[in-house]
Amino acid sequence: MKLSVLSNLYGKKTLDETLAILHSLGVDAAEIGCGGYPGKAHADPEILLNSETEYQKWCDTFKKYDMELSVLSCHGNNVHPDKATAEAFDRDFKNCILLAEKAGIDTVVTFSGCPGDHPGAKYPNWVTCPWPDDFLKILDYQWNEVLIPYWEKTAKFAKEHGVNKIAFELHPGFCCYNTESLLRLRRAVGDVIGVNFDPSHLVWQGMEPAAAIRALKGAIYHFHAKDTKIDEINRAKTGVLDTKHYGDEINRAWVFRTVGYGHDVAWWKDLVDNLRLCGYDGYASIEHEDSLMSIDEGLRKAVDVMKQVLMRDPKPTEMSWA
8 A cells, every 4th residue: 555645735836845755755656636625726727638738748747756746635515506517517527537637547526516405406415314304305306316416427427538437535424324224225336436535524423444344345446544523522512513613613512633643553553454355555645634733744644554554565465374
C-alpha cells in the first residue's frame, strides 16, 4: 500500500509548493481535487483539457518531485434539487472524468449526492428514519426517480472514458452514507460504483470500520486516512446526531482528528490488516480536517502513524513456515 495525501489541505499553496512538502515527508502520491467541494487549486480541468502546454507543465510538476497521482477527487452533489447547482457539480464531475482519462487514471472520488423530497424542492432532504411514512415516500422518489437514473447515465459516461471505478465517500447527508446504501446503489448501477473508504465518517455513526470493510469486500476502490474522536461525555448527553459548528469542539459529540488522535496505532494497524484481507492494497490517502492542530503538524503526525501501519511489500503468495 502506498501513502497519498488529499492535496486540498494546501489549497492556498501552488501545486509545486504542495508536492515539495509531500515529497519532503516521504509521501508517495497526491490525490488532487479538480472541482466540487475540494476546489480546483491544483487542477482545473477546463484549463488542463484545453491546453497541452499547461497539461504538460502539470505533469512535469509530479515528475519533478517523483510523485504519483493517486486519484482525482470531485466531491459534490450532482443530484442537488436546485438545477443550477446540480448542473455545476455535474459539469465539474464530467470534466474530472475527462481529465482522469487524459491522465490514465481509472478511479475518481465523489459523493453519491442527495436530491430534494420532490421535483420542485429547493434543498436536499436526507432521510434518517422510516416513520412517519412520508419519509419512505421521499426515499422512493429520491432513489428510483433521481439517484439511480442519474448514476446509470453517469456511470456509462465514465466507462466510455476509461474510468471504471467511481468511489463514493460514505458521508451522512448523502444517499450513500453506510454499507447498505452503497451496496444498494452498486446492485442497481453495476460494479463501476464502489467506495472511498473513510473510517472517520463511519466511527461517528457508531459503526465498526473493520466490519464495514468486510461487508464492502470487492467494492473498496480508494481509502481515506482520517480519524474521528468521540467525546463520550457529550455523546452520552446528546447522541451523535450533532449539528453544532465544527469549531465548537468542546461541546460537540465528536470531532474529526488527524490519524492517531481518535484511535491508537493498534486500531489503525487492524484496519489496514482488514483492508488487505479483503483485497485492497492501493493508496492510503491522508485527509486533514483536524481543527485542533495546524495543517503542518496534523499532516506530519498523520504521516508518522501511517508509515507505522502500512505494509509496503506485496501480500505473500506462499507461507514459508507452512
